[in-house]
Amino acid sequence: MKFFRYLLFSAVLVTGMNSCKKDSENLWKVEVKSPVEKVQLIDISKELYDPNVSLESFTQKYPFFQGTVPNEDFAERRKDPEEIKVYKEAISKIDVTKLNKELADLFSHIKNYFPDFKEPQVFLYSSALQGIMEPIFYESQKDMLFIDITAFMGENNPNYKGLEQYFQKSMNPKNIIPKVSEIFAEHFVERNFEHQKFIDQIVYYGKLMTLQDAFLPNEPDALKMNYTPEQYEWAKANEANIWNYFVENNLVFSDDQRLAERFINPAPFSKFYTEIDNESSPQIGIFSGWQICRKFYQEKPETKLTDFLKMNAQEIFNQSNYKPKN
Template sequence: MRLTSTRTIYFPLLLILAFACGKKEEGCELSSEIINQDLTVKITRLEQDFFTAKTVTEFKYLFEAHPEFTKEYLQMDLYPSPDSLAAELLAIHQDSSMKVLYDSVEVAFRDFSDVEKDLENAFKAIKYYFPQFQVPKVYTFTSGFNSDLIVTDDLIVIGLDYFLAPTHTFQPELPRYMAERYDRPFIVPMIVMAISARFNETNPQDNRLLAEMIYYGKTYHFTKAILPCTSDQYIIGYTPEAISESFDNEELIWSHFVENELLYETNPFEIRKYIGEAPFTDAISTKAPGRLGRWLGWNIVDDYQFNQDVALDVLMAEPDAEKIFRKSGYRPRKVNE
């Protein structure tokens, strides 16, 4: 757990013909049936408790008070004893750079009520569509860029230092095109995307590019359905300009996939060109954003849901990528359509 650590857990989200440059989109409110559910989220700011602890005994008390956090996030099982983990944390928190980082986090996230409220509404929406969903405990922490986000069935831990503004002096050791997606407005969409995985049924035998495209398309569609007021840029991680230009060139992009018979490609190296993290999709153009296969998958899934009028839970439970594609009726939008 050092300031220079690069261990990262990235989670690497309705029709999307409008491109909002701000965070919120108009006419997008959740229904009163969703909002009025009896569900409350309280985010526990553990970075404050841990940074005010001054002795090994105080740290051990915190370990006992928050066992899930200690096991999953601090990875207690990797240490010979609670005393050794407490001693390491004590040394880290006395480091001058770590103190400056912690102070920066406290200033930037002193008021976290907006994220707390957005997360509460997101959980209400998930609970509405998926009644089996159990609300996890939510914590924040400052780890020295050791871990950005952990999402399990039982808990969520947000590494706030990762989500300082991209212009901040302290930055995680990530490529710039990825680091720009670590900002406050991305926190809740990233959590919702991670949660979507537990509902996103797939066919493990289908190793085609199409299956990857549909998987991510369902992920983004789920996130947009749960967070209808969140701009697309905070879901897929493209700038508004990149979203607009992608739609302007959708026919060209789709032609590239069709002419090169990419939908049924099974070579992992080729699939990674269109699905994996990259600053651009150079197989198409160095000006095209990366992950265009995911973006196309989102369009296909949106069309499938719209044309087949399937409920969100039914959509997420459909493992057949070929069926979703065939019944989507997908075709590229023309620029002025």
């Protein structure tokens, strides 16, 4: 499509012009009344690989960590030099003190909108690269959050050899907090994609991104989307043309479930089936849903977050008056 191709050359100009404009007031920059001062953060693997900690005392302290692995195998794993090497490299990449402060700030903002939320005990651990595709796990019933530090060793780390590059872009230490926030956002938004239209799906993700805005008001937008700065700028520069494409091709209210594969699921780029595809930002449907929800809050800034999350996609879309222009 020619309109996409044109904006590839004009994106720098558009971005430069926009950067000169004064940022509008951030609705989500609020004073937190009862901030969380400090998070209980424990590095399980530090004790796992410590030869001075007996297997018996370790398993008694963390009975959930061994799983179904027999004692003999578990004891051998604790001495595995390769596993120990990966753990030491992974933990060296993380500023634990900084992470504690960032988690405390995140939990404070969540509690500000959901007073019943109880900040979890946080466990850092090494999966020895086995769990890097889903590195964050939240056990809501037990108020426990697990972070696999081997998933945040940095893009192009030799340990990630063979892993698709588009996954690696969000495998840096700075991506930990946005990914943790995303896990909590999913906890507060009901999901049901059965027999749903494209608009229902993208607004669902738009709600998640709105919670990212509320939970992380000071975090760069690109990180919230797991984008690079360049991917975010491309999405912003092409926002109107992306939406025009959806409208002109009758995708907005389509119930074609293949659209998720093209515009929502993780991928190196979005699939417009044009010459622009390889240059496009991935998961662009999520970005569009986010902008719809942002426009809704421009129109209805007084709406309580909990009420907004209960609204259906059609209501949000209609009341947003979303019609982006070039």
